[in-house]
Amino acid sequence: MIGIKYQNDTPKYKLDKEFFFTRYHSYSIGDWSNISGVFEVLKKHYPDVKFKIPSPKLLKSLAPNYMNWSYSPDFDPSTYINLIYGNNPNVELVDDYKGKGVNDHFRAQLDEEVPLAEKILHRFGFSPEELKQEDCTPKLYFTQEELDRVKEITKGEEYGCLLFGSRINNLKGRWEFDNYLYEEAVKYKDYPVFYYSEFDLNGTNWGELFKNKTNFADLKLSLREQLAVKYHAEFNLGYHAGINDAVLGNGKDNTILTPYPSLKETHIRNTKYIFPNGEKKYF
Numbered sequence: 001m002i003g004i005k006y007q008n009d010t011p012k013y014k015l016d017k018e019f020f021f022t023r024y025h026s027y028s029i030g031d032w033s034n035i036s037g038v039f040e041v042l043k044k045h046y047p048d049v050k051f052k053i054p055s056p057k058l059l060k061s062l063a064p065n066y067m068n069w070s071y072s073p074d075f076d077p078s079t080y081i082n083l084i085y086g087n088n089p090n091v092e093l094v095d096d097y098k099g100k101g102v103n104d105h106f107r108a109q110l111d112e113e114v115p116l117a118e119k120i121l122h123r124f125g126f127s128p129e130e131l132k133q134e135d136c137t138p139k140l141y142f143t144q145e146e147l148d149r150v151k152e153i154t155k156g157e158e159y160g161c162l163l164f165g166s167r168i169n170n171l172k173g174r175w176e177f178d179n180y181l182y183e184e185a186v187k188y189k190d191y192p193v194f195y196y197s198e199f200d201l202n203g204t205n206w207g208e209l210f211k212n213k214t215n216f217a218d219l220k221l222s223l224r225e226q227l228a229v230k231y232h233a234e235f236n237l238g239y240h241a242g243i244n245d246a247v248l249g250n251g252k253d254n255t256i257l258t259p260y261p262s263l264k265e266t267h268i269r270n271t272k273y274i275f276p277n278g279e280k281k282y283f
Contacts, residue, residue: 003107003119010108012125015049020094020101022054022062027069027077028167030242032084034266035104037136037249038117039090042124044134055093056081071167083223084246087141116265137249137268140231150228153194153219160188161230162195162210163238171259174199175239180278181257185209185237194219194229240273 019042023031039051056078059066070077085091108122117136118128126134142150162185166172182205192212201207216226223243230236230247238244240258248254248268255272263283267273272282 002105003109003123006108006110006122006128008127010122010125010127012045015046017048018050018052018098019046020052020097020099022059022101022103024103024105025063025065026104027059027063027066027080028242029080029083030245030266031069032080033138033140033242033246034116034268035120036084036088036138036140036246038120039088040139041121041126041134041136043090050092051090052092052094052097053085054081054097055095057095058097069167083227084138084140086224087143087146088139089141113263113265115267115269119265135249137270138246139249140227140246142228142231146224146228147232149225150232153221153225153229154232157192158234160191160193160235160237161233162193162197162206162213163230163236163241163244164195164197164199164201164206166198166239166241171239172198174204175257175259177276177278178239178257180274180280181237181239181255182206182209184255184272184274184280188235188237191234194233196226 023035042051054062059078059081066078081093085093104116104120106123107116107119109119110122110128118131121131121136164174186209189209193210194214194216195201196216201213227243227246231250233252235253236244236247237255238257240256244256245266245268248271251270255274257274258267259276261275263273263281267283269283272280274280
């Protein structure tokens, strides 16, 4: 396991006025969003410290293999940083590091599985009891212009979002066990929904269930605009994917179908997960 064993007597670190942090060998939308809540907690406890993460330009020099995390050959995945950390008041994106930065391998492992953000904060000296009082789920920050755009797109109505897709090749297409997710979806059938799907919903039970649906692809929205719509939805239902991870800290009703047989550090608290065998667990 990466990192160290959690110790009950781990002291909180004294930090320099500038603290440089990055992911290491993990550069997807989900990778960056899973740690985004760390900085809100750190800034709360270290208000005078400037927390800095790499800009897309710096990431390209730090991670020559960053293109491995692209969802298509012509898309630059270094821009995921702007996607997740745009308008975030707790971090600053920088083009160069002074000294040696810390990466997400700086974490502490517990005897039970907990989210990565908590593992990192444990290493900073936050006890499990202290973290019960903190919210380190993924956080997105939007400008007023972006919020106004959400109202324009959604016409101010209550709505939900669906996502059936994955960046990972062997998880593309329709999952054969998504009937377990469908059972959860029935209670939302009267809501209008915005969706992204790698398979055509027409002629499927999903298409029949949600009569009032809008395909994100038809709206020609940027990924940031799609995230803003998803973040402010009354519910998100869908497959386990990074763009879903990014919105799971919104305090709303979120249910995710995961391909993994048990909870991992990439799962997010305050979310209901459904496993391939149909088991359901609220994390």
